[in-house]
Amino acid sequence: MSNNDKMTGVQLACVMYSTVLGTGFITLPTTSYQYARNGLWLTMFPGILTALISMGCAVKLSRMYPGLSPVAYIKRILGRIPGFLVGLLLFLFCLQAAGVTVRQYGDFVTGSFMNRTPLTFVIASIALLAGIAVRCGAGVIARSAALLTPIFVLPLLLLVLLYPHLEFRYLFPPLERGIVPVLKGSLTPQAWMSEVYLISFFLPRLASGVKIGRWAVASIAAIVASMFYVNLFSILLLGPDTGSKLVTILIAFRYINVADFFENMEAFLLAMWVVGNFVKLAVFYYAASMSCSELFRLRDYRLIVFPVGILILIFSIWDLPSFAIVAEQNLLVAPFWVPTMMAVLPGLLVIAASIQWRRRSLQSRPNG
Amino acid sequence: MRTAIGLAAVLAMLAFSTGCWDRKELNDLALVTAAAFDRGAGDSVRVTVQFFIPKTAVTGGGGGGGGGQEQQTATRYEEGENIADALARLQMKVPRKIFWGQCKVFIFSQELARSGIQNHFDLLIRSPQFREHAYMFVSEGQAAAVLDTYPPLERSSASVIRDLTQLDIGIKVTVGELSRQFKSDSHVQMIPMVRILPLGKGKRAIPYESGTAVLKNGRMTGTMSEGVTRGVMWVLNQIREYVVTFENEEGPSRGRVSLRPVKASTKVTPRMVNGSWQVDIFVRTQGDITQNETLENPINPEVLARLEKSFSDEIGERIKQSLREVQRNQKADVVSFAEAFHRKYPKQWEKAKDDWEKIFPEIKVNVRVAARINRPGLVNVPGGVPYDQVNKE
Structure with a gap:
């Protein structure tokens, strides 16, 4: 396989987009609505801050330690034993997050469409596919992201067909209970958006001369715009009923009906969303495999791809005993746990690394 | 050697891809056009389902004339503790898998609506097999009677009532719309009422929309002319x-x-x-x-x-x-x-x-x-x- 290909900016932007929104479209509108109510359409904006921090740290660290992936530079910054422990934490985080991702996907597919297909089969089949992509390398993941993201975004355009059903009165009164509910509602979206940090597993393979900052900002802008669009449509279509739907975009698609002919569109939605979730899973899967191999200094990460996949399956099924637990995690755990790993930890690493660099340059100056 | 393994893998995949858990084929399905909910014996609910008979749709019209038109729909009913239970029992009497994707009409009898439809409505909005676009009605008398009419012009009574509703003369309320009404500030719901208009002798009759049922928190409290x-x-x-x-x-x-x-x-x-x-x-x-x-x-x-x-x-x-x-x-x-x-x-x-x-x-x-x-x-x-x-x- 052409494993030494360099990645382009577009590819990385697509990786980030699908990484955040793969399950984001499924989970975020309904989770945010629990707090924000009709302020749902504002909940994605505070997340910009978290996304910029995560992204900034990823880029900064990749410039300080060019060619190194996160666990490698964590070890270098923190020393052997603390570095190993933090790296282990990152590895476990990626495993668990991949497990949650694939579980959300599986619940969506089996709950809404394929009621008779076993969950394990749905999960295992996409995990196998993602595993093959991960074995093929980061280049393949990035290229498939570039290829699949447009397909993933396509169904959103169909929401325009809902125009006759939209009720703008549902937006009023705006900010009825102040800004606090909106901020609470933005906790989960900002957690999802902090996942852009995973791009640091791909940055070492970036082609030289690519202005990554621009692509990063473009990608975050696209993520925010998509979520704004989707949340706005959810609230305009369903109004106070939004909170009772598990997957609001799925319901929105079930509403599409043009001339009694162009309807039952949700199967189309499923087909499109499989690819987004595939990219998201592949990214987490790759991050977990790379972390593991760096952690134990393996010569080739490909040896452990399938074992890691089995661990992901274990996390997706045993770690999440029920759909109620998944929802509770999205509402109460993920908003704090995910940004801790994806924004706070990188932030601390940047600070620690800068202190080290300054000290080193101070030490080296007198010696010449 | 590699080619052989690859070929074997492809063949193995082919074997798996033929069958799929959620496969449905048209001739395994019984297409439901409308469903009616009445009160059953005791605490139970009686579900009547109108099926489309595909055979006559293909050959229909040809001979016509003498023997009179064949009915293009048939109804079956079953009682159960709730709608889901009744449907499960109904499936035991229907040789094909009951399919709801084309069901555009749900009718509650007035009697049932007066004792409350909240518990019944949950099924319609929760289960993915039902469509949010389906229209809701409350019938003046028995809901099942509405489905047991055989219109001269349209294929089924379900399509008569649906087409009449789409003329926008009275209100029209879909499952999705009713779901929003349940969550509204006023806690009041409106569902159009449906009556039967007899056409001459026999079962030739059509349902039509007439007036509105007013519900408070899912319990019918009155009618509007x-x-x-x-x-x-x-x-x-x-x-x-x-x-x-x-x-x-x-x-x-x-x-x-x-x-x-x-x-x-x-x-x-x-x-x-x-x-x-x-x-x-x-x-x-x-x-x-x-x-x-x-x-x-x-x-x-x-x-x-x-x-x-x-x-x-x-x-x-x-x-x-x-x-x-x-x-x-x-x-x-x-x-x-x-x-x-x-x-x-x-x-x-x-x-x-x-x-x-x-x-x-x-x-x-x-x-x-x-x-x-x-x-x-x-x-x-x-x-x-x-x-x-x-x-x-």
Whole structure:
């Protein structure tokens, strides 16, 4: 396989987009609505801050330690034993997050469409596919992201067909209970958006001369715009009923009906969303495999791809005993746990690394 | 060697890809066109399902004539503890898998609606097999009887009632819309009522929409006549194409004038005046003359002004009458005033929302109508009289 290909900016932007929104479209509108109510359409904006921090740290660290992936530079910054422990934490985080991702996907597919297909089969089949992509390398993941993201975004355009059903009165009164509910509602979206940090597993393979900052900002802008669009449509279509739907975009698609002919569109939605979730899973899967191999200094990460996949399956099924637990995690755990790993930890690493660099340059100056 | 392994893998995949858990094929399915829910024996619910018979759809029409048309639908019913249970039992009597993707009509009997439909409705909105687009109805008598009619023109009674609803003459409420009504501020739901119109002898009959059932928190509390329903539709801004007939009250020559199509747009503005709740309703409406029974010539500007005045009075009166009915008799906020107040006065609403049922009947409503007659039609003076009988000013 052409494993030494360099990645382009577009590819990385697509990786980030699908990484955040793969399950984001499924989970975020309904989770945010629990707090924000009709302020749902504002909940994605505070997340910009978290996304910029995560992204900034990823880029900064990749410039300080060019060619190194996160666990490698964590070890270098923190020393052997603390570095190993933090790296282990990152590895476990990626495993668990991949497990949650694939579980959300599986619940969506089996709950809404394929009621008779076993969950394990749905999960295992996409995990196998993602595993093959991960074995093929980061280049393949990035290229498939570039290829699949447009397909993933396509169904959103169909929401325009809902125009006759939209009720703008549902937006009023705006900010009825102040800004606090909106901020609470933005906790989960900002957690999802902090996942852009995973791009640091791909940055070492970036082609030289690519202005990554621009692509990063473009990608975050696209993520925010998509979520704004989707949340706005959810609230305009369903109004106070939004909170009772598990997957609001799925319901929105079930509403599409043009001339009694162009309807039952949700199967189309499923087909499109499989690819987004595939990219998201592949990214987490790759991050977990790379972390593991760096952690134990393996010569080739490909040896452990399938074992890691089995661990992901274990996390997706045993770690999440029920759909109620998944929802509770999205509402109460993920908003704090995910940004801790994806924004706070990188932030601390940047600070620690800068202190080290300054000290080193101070030490080296007198010696010449 | 590698090619051989690859080939084997591909063949193995092929073997797996033929069968799939959720495979459905048309000739394994029983297509449901409508479902009716009645009260069963004791505490149970009786579900009647109308199936489409595909055989006649293919060969139908050909021989026709002598033997009379074949029925294109069939009904089956079953009782159960709840709808889901009844459907499970029903499946035992139907050799094909019951398929709901095409079911566009759900009918609750009045009896069932009066004891509450919340528990039943949950199934329709929760289970992915049912469609949010399906229309909801409440039948005057037995709901099953509505499905057991065989219309002469359409393929099924389900399609008759659906097509009639789509003419926008009465209200139309889908499963999705009803779900939103359940979550609304007023806690009031409206579902159109359906009756059976017999056509000659036998089972030839069609269902038609007539009036509206009013529900509070899913329990039916009353009915609104067609007239009241239409008055409510004026307030809700749901008047699309419509015929209005009014008496020429203002002019010297009495008689009725009809307008068609009448279009309208309504603005509802809630107001709090010194702590009292008021609503201003402003209706803009316009239409073309389609029948003129008076001796007036509408080309005359003064006559036109008088006709417009009568038109606007008529509309205002209809709206006021309907509001009197819903405020005093029904005491049900079918006109969504609750939502309007919530939007404009969120703080006062927050305090008052638990007492809304007491506040709503007391709301003072001011109705203002701006009515215009756009065109006289194809002729000016009344069509059925000689020139010299036309009223001259």
